[in-house]
Amino acid sequence: MRILITGGTGFIGKQLAQRLLDLGTLALDGQAPRTVERIVLFDAFDGEGVPSDPRLEVVTGDISDAPTLARITDGIDLVWHLAAVVSSAAEADFDLGMQVNLHGLMTLLETLRQQGRAPRLVYASGFAVFGGVLPHVVNDDTALTPQSSYGMQKAVGELLVADYARKGFIDGRVLRLPTIAVRPGKPNKAASTFFSSIIREPLAGLPAVCPVRPDTPVYLSSPRRAVESMLLAMTLAPEALGNQRVIPLPGLTTTVADMVAALERVAGPDAVKLIRWEPDATIQRIVESWPSRVEAPYARSLGFKADPDFDTLIRAHIEDTAAH
Template structure:
């Protein structure tokens, strides 16, 4: 079993790599990323490169590759700030990966990380499996286009694709990043570490959430499911839970003490609010639940999960 994880230097990619190796110690796992802040151990092959550079897949995708987990992307705030970079990596890079998959010995399974940023603008109060994507960011646009490419490459028998629309992943470890959703983790992570943090959105802001452990489970489950379990679009909205920023902070206080909550200051940021306010907050995810994907039991679990991992 040979596997490529794009974005394998990132937090989700590296956790996914660990999970895949734990279930199949003989797996040969290559991690591709533009940088490896924490170099992987010797059980993994790390390749540094840009998704859309001409030769990267000649190195990262040997002909006997069985599966690709495509997580690499310029995140929402980054793709909004740098239009060309976003299209270069998120569209051209995805296309280049799919083209490279056509050259493999057999059509690989491709699990593609899409996003609820696919949705935006004037939305129903509760989205469901029939809601049409209307992204209000370039990142969301690029993710939706990637879904359509994955579906068409699959229909043509070039890959066996599976696209997951990820909720906002909370609690992310590490440092804040350019994702507009970065605050959703910072307001938990920083106080848990005893550090004050600015929250750029009002505490009434709703967020559609999945924990890191659950999303890694979802990638593995998406891989395991038979092709017949997927709709022809090959896309599914993952289950999540809905909380307001206030409810998130309260849950943290329940787990870690009321003093922690006082470390969150509200400092409005119009740019972040402008992006986040277009995102969906509530979903019915009947299809995903029927397919066996699972949401978190509670946000307190996600907070404890971060405490235990950190």
């Protein structure tokens, strides 16, 4: 099988690629496993720490450029579309967010439609499609009310992928992902980036800033769990999904205080002392506009799972960091 991962040099793209290379095969629809022949990681940037493997190629370019997309999608069987400008960046630079998050997806979908091979595509959305006044518990049927351009672009993306799938132009699946932590690497321009920093930096003996109150709730997934969900979403038979192509994922509901308590249990009180609390009203507002209590019965019925607890999540991060 020939595989394309857009946003492929981002941390989830790299971890997904490594997992596919390690597996060597992928079984779609409960059928016989098929060999992973080739993986194209497409991104705007060359990434650091890209797996070194003869089956893997990195291609850089503009996701909204149709000739580029025609080239990288040629002969592709499976697409994970992860390329995105993250929340704060898309809010600060409206044009960039529209170009990548909306026109990039539209160009990709049209390119795949014109090729007429209806490849399988997994699209990464997120719970930033919600905002403002929300019900106490968000579920599979809660109306999308984005309060950021990033959230709007993801909500539009969900609708586009679902309709292209309904029309049979692609075999599309949308994953609505929780906030992912603990991310490896460095802080990015996501408003949520501190959820990783306040764990990752202290574990490395470095200081970190927490811009929100300890009681701030959050809905999380580990990178490992997100990658497993990416794989499951791709391998499910289309009949299992029917016309219901948007899959809001289960996650772990916790608070910043509980995350910090878990850090102390795993790494000791000195680690916690490296966190400096500097409230930022803008980030507090953005983060609080996202749902933290979520029911995801559809995803659970399909076999998707949440992380069991935050201690486990920190230990997995330590293992993954040590492995690199």
